[in-house]
Amino acid sequence: MGVHRAEATAREMREAVRALLSVLDPAQVRELRAAPDRLDAPELREWTYLPGPRPGLSTEGLDGRQREAVDALLAAAHSTPGAELARGAVEVERHRRATVGATGPDRYWMRLLGDPDGDGPWGWRLNGHHLAVHVLVTAAGIRVTPHFVGAEPALITDGPQAGRRLLGPEEELARELVTGLDAGRRARAVFAAAPPDDILTRADPFADPGLLPDGLPHGDMAPGQQRLLVRLVRRYLDRAPAAYAEQCWAETVARGLDTLAFAWAGGRAPGDRHYYCVRGPDLLIEYDNTQDDGNHAHSVWRHVRHDWGADLLRAHYTERHGPRH
Incomplete structure (x- = not known):
């Protein structure tokens, strides 16, 4: 079942790319597409979640049909809740820009890498302020990380979206976990009184687990705390299409849930500056x-x-060219 669902997701994504290409003019297609061999280029791993231009096609000048085609492609890379979260990042960004008097359409950049109509690996990315989606597709499966969503403000206090907390569940599950720890466990989970000013991995091209604190392992938690940690992890994995989310979860279970650890820094009351990680x-x-x-x-x-489909690319090139020495 998982294989069929993954194949269906890949087909849907390929069809969505074709639909997008069909509504773009030739100049826009040139901006969208990288050379077919760019999957081996540094551009694949260069990303940021800050404002500013990137390589690729800007959404700023798209008309209604073209914007709908981009939205359909974005939806194909997510579960239904994941697509709502990605769209939410765009909607919160609109609110932010309106509060500072910025006018004009959304500013995100899309890049197509490789050939979706060929038999080789291909992928695409959509990057802009507080949204970074990266997709790699081969015959063996899909990958959708790194996956970044931000919200500025985290809590909207005025206007049509007043009361919205885009990442509220991500925050509340972790807060419930850390506040429910006894003093001994909390001393192991909380690694600093003052939180870092950003995620520790930033926009590093290669994720380094060594950058994150050790934290409190799943195996040293009480059963209720373990269940909260599982819910928190699943909240992130379930951004992805179901087949890939289940694959990642199955691999995590096979590795052993006790290999997971949770860490927190900063205040624990709502409104306090804080940070957490799961590694x-x-x-x-x-x-x-x-x-x-x-x-x-x-x-x-x-x-x-x-990340970046590195395992799928390695397997593809090994199968086609043999092991590299």
Whole structure:
């Protein structure tokens, strides 16, 4: 079942790319597409979640049909809740820009790498302020990390979106976990009184688990705390299409849930500046709400082996060309 669902996701994504290409003019297609061999180029791993231009096609000048085609492609790379989260990042960004008097359409950049109509690996990315989606597709599967969603403000207090907390569940699950720890466990989980000012992995091209604190392992938690940690991890994995989310979860279980650890820094009351992370042999999750006096949130899910589809690309090139020496 998982294989069929993964194949269906890849087909849907390929069809969505074709639909996008069909509504772009030739100049826009040239901006969108990188050379077919660019999957081996540094551009694949160059990313940022800050404002500013990137290589690729800007969404700023797209018309209604073209914008709908981009949205359909974005939805194909997510579960239904994941797509709502990605769209939410754009909607919160619109609110931020309106509060500072910025006018004009959304500014995100899309890049297509490789040939979706060929038999080789291909992928695409959509990057802009507080949204970074990276997708790699081969015949063997799909990968969707690094995956970044931010919200500035974390809590909207005025206007049509007043009361919205885009990353509220990500924050509340972790807060419930850390506040429910007894003093001994909390001393192991909380690694600093003052949180870092951003996620620790930043926009590093390769995720390094060594950057994150050791934290409190799953195996040393009480059963209720373990269940909260599982819910928190699944909240991030479930951003992805179901087949890939289940694959990642199955691999995490096979590795052993006791390889997961949770760490926190900063205050524990709502509104306090804070940071947390979950680390495992492959899995890295980070969240911070520290800037703008604790009203500016970042969240990222990374996978040590799967980021940028590195494992799928390695397998593809090994199968085609043999092991490299």
